[in-house]
Amino acid sequence: MPVNIQHSLEAAPMRSASARWGLTGLSLCMLLSSLGTSIANVGLPALAQAFSASFQQVQWVVLAYLLAITTLSVGVGRLGDLFGRRRLLLVGIALFTLGSAACGLASGLPGLIAARAVQGSGAAIMMTLSLALVGEALPKDRTGSAMGLLGTMSAVGTALGPSLGGVLIAGFGWRAIFLATLPFSVLAFAIIGRGLPPDRFRETGDRPRFDMLGTLLLAATLAAYALAMTWGRGSFGPLNAALLLAAAAGAGLFVYVQAKVTSPLIRLAMLREPVLRTGLLTNMLVATVMMTTLVVGPFYLAGALGLDAAGIGLAMAVGPVVSALSGVPAGRLVDRFGARLMTLAGLAIMILAALLLAALPLRVGIAGYIVALMVLTPGYALFQAANNTAVMRDIGPDRRGLVSGMLSLARNLGLVTGASAMGAVFAFASRADGIATSTPDVIATGMRITFGLSGGLLLLALAIAMRAGQPRTGGTSTSP
Structure with a gap:
């Protein structure tokens, strides 16, 4: 048997096993990031009692996570394209893990909200790059099945959050809803490190620069829009209108900057x-x-x-x-x-x-x-x-x-x-x-x-x- 044919036959099972590991890791990332969204909602009454805070104050525990995901998705996706999606995904899992630990150990509400923003930043990377890496983990004719599996894991995380959160709070207190994800985050890090191939880069001199100004403008615009839509729990007042105007102005400025810079976001x-x-x-x-x-x-x-x-x-x-x-x-x-x-x-x-x-x-x-x-x-x-x-x-x-x-x-x-x-x-x-x-x-x-x-x-x-x-x-x- 020719050496190249024998090598191909031996490599095929290895690629298949690696693809399965990679898809498992990406699915776990999608599950954890979705779970992080839904599990905190059920804990708001317990958090209000623990910190002697109003609902308007503790709702920032949910809002900080949502804002981080909304404002960072496009920027982290572009960073992954430029500097390596696998590498950045590992950074995202690490951020999610550190944020979860900081949430569980928080001694005050401001610290918890800041930790949730860190956790949400990691979730933004995990959600965005899990979809992007499907094309590298699997052949093109299996893309639909992989997308369906990631959608399933997202739905499982959403469905599991309220019931799992309720059980954890009843048995161990509110800190458990954040600490319970830690072993699974570590597992996701290990699987991604093993299952996904190393990033391939272009020559350094041919790599475009990252559009920091455009990224900051887009993040500020999206934050203003998200706050305008969620502030006041359904009532629309002067602050909502001001935020919406700021979002419109930011969108116009973003389009202007993208038309002018050499390497736009x-x-x-x-x-x-x-x-x-x-x-x-x-x-x-x-x-x-x-x-x-x-x-x-x-x-x-x-x-x-x-x-x-x-x-x-x-x-x-x-x-x-x-x-x-x-x-x-x-x-x-x-x-x-x-x-x-x-x-x-x-x-x-x-x-x-x-x-x-x-x-x-x-x-x-x-x-x-x-x-x-x-x-x-x-x-x-x-x-x-x-x-x-x-x-x-x-x-x-x-x-x-x-x-x-x-x-x-x-x-x-x-x-x-x-x-x-x-x-x-x-x-x-x-x-x-x-x-x-x-x-x-x-x-x-x-x-x-x-x-x-x-x-x-x-x-x-x-x-x-x-x-x-x-x-x-x-x-x-x-x-x-």
């Missing part, structure tokens, strides 16, 4: 690429609708259907559980039938689910709500796997981190917009002195109007996806 011409532009817009619209279910659902279940806290928790858990079960099959469908067709199919299923949410619970109660969620979440899993695959599959190696960061940013912008704007729509539609005093019939009307609008947003996403045409068939990488 985002080349504006990238947004003219149909697949990328479509992927970002539809991702933001779909995330807006998904957050609507999390914001509106509890009010409807309590106010219109009369469920207690335990019943609401069980009903709301249906969505993440179904999403976790459908993520991997959705990825396989993408690999078999193509990303474009499955993107359209996922959006069509979600439109049907939004219409069911607007009508079915009003007729058959909690069973109708659960059935509608069981339609919505597989559609979302299918859309996510297909959309991420379509955007990431043909991106050149020099831009994977940046584009992954842009996808994460679009999703986070949709989440904060859904939490604020769609929450405001529901509050306005459930007109009364307040939602707490509204009658079940009025809350049901608010539910119907809100999810009717959600269906309209999904129809817009479907129209954008259909207009985009066939995705590109070759690499479109340009030198940054």
Whole structure:
């Protein structure tokens, strides 16, 4: 047997084993970063009691994490492209680990909030680069399955957070919700170090500089927007308006700087690429609708259907559980039938689910709500796997981190917009002195109007996806 053929046969199992280790590590990163988002919410009452603080003060424990992820996703993605995604991912896991330890050992609320910002910075790196590294860990024809698996792990983290956090707080106190992630973070670090190949770099003289000014401008702009959308828990006052104006001004200044600098963070011409532009817009619209279910659902279940806290928790858990079960099959469908067709199919299923949410619970109660969620979440899993695959599959190696960061940013912008704007729509539609005093019939009307609008947003996403045409068939990488 020729030596080169024998070497190839021996190397194939090694590459396959390395790919499995790499995908395991990336999945664990996605699980931990999602768990970090959801596990802290259930601890807010315990934190308020422990630190003798108001809800407005302890909510910064959640907000600091969200702001770090939102503001850093694009910048860390670009840093990974320039200086090595595997290396930066290891730094991100280390930051997440250190932040988790500092949270668990915090002696005061300001220290806890600062530690959560560090933890969120690590989570931003882990979320962004996990998507970007799929193309290096697996062959292109398995990208859809890998994206489906990462989506599953994200859903598992989201679903596991509230229940796991409640058990840990009841048994060991609030510090346990942060310290419990430490052994898994260390495990993720070890697996990534073993399972992913070393970074490959261009010649030093050919490597572009990092756009620090653009990165800082974008981070400040996104922070202003996120704060404008979340400050005041739904009320919109002068401070919200000032922050929104600051975000608009920052966005204009960012575009101006990107057009002038030699090595911009985002080349504006990238947004003219149909697949990328479509992927970002539809991702933001779909995330807006998904957050609507999390914001509106509890009010409807309590106010219109009369469920207690335990019943609401069980009903709301249906969505993440179904999403976790459908993520991997959705990825396989993408690999078999193509990303474009499955993107359209996922959006069509979600439109049907939004219409069911607007009508079915009003007729058959909690069973109708659960059935509608069981339609919505597989559609979302299918859309996510297909959309991420379509955007990431043909991106050149020099831009994977940046584009992954842009996808994460679009999703986070949709989440904060859904939490604020769609929450405001529901509050306005459930007109009364307040939602707490509204009658079940009025809350049901608010539910119907809100999810009717959600269906309209999904129809817009479907129209954008259909207009985009066939995705590109070759690499479109340009030198940054």
